[in-house]
Amino acid sequence: MTVSHPRTQLNPAFQNPLRFSLMATLAGVTDITFRQARDYLQTTDSTLSKHASALEELGLVQVKKSFVGKRPLTRLALTKEGGQAWREHLAALRAIAEGPGVFPADE
Numbered sequence: 001m002t003v004s005h006p007r008t009q010l011n012p013a014f015q016n017p018l019r020f021s022l023m024a025t026l027a028g029v030t031d032i033t034f035r036q037a038r039d040y041l042q043t044t045d046s047t048l049s050k051h052a053s054a055l056e057e058l059g060l061v062q063v064k065k066s067f068v069g070k071r072p073l074t075r076l077a078l079t080k081e082g083g084q085a086w087r088e089h090l091a092a093l094r095a096i097a098e099g100p101g102v103f104p105a106d107e
Helices: 017-027 034-041 045-057 080-098
Strands: 061-068 071-078
Touching: 017 034, 017 045, 017 061, 017 071, 017 080, 034 045, 034 071, 045 061, 071 080
Parallel strands: none
Antiparallel strands: 061 071
16 A cells, blocks of 8 residues: 655645645634734735735635724734645645654565
């Protein structure tokens, strides 16, 4: 019986370091303002917007736009699907890092 290597379970949407970092950030909070995410991730508005939009198109991140008075406010949050995809990605990383333990004997 051939078992797939855990790397086949990695989510390609998280290969970019900023997307990976954004998902990790969102996994730790209910939601976060765009500005808080930008400052924490030490990136630019345009770069964060590009990556958040890409994850939103995949259904992994929710981008909520509203107003506080006349000022626009954008909040980011994981979707239910995004949270599940993130947990699966981390499980694959753990399986890779832990290794197989014991290799079967060559026959």
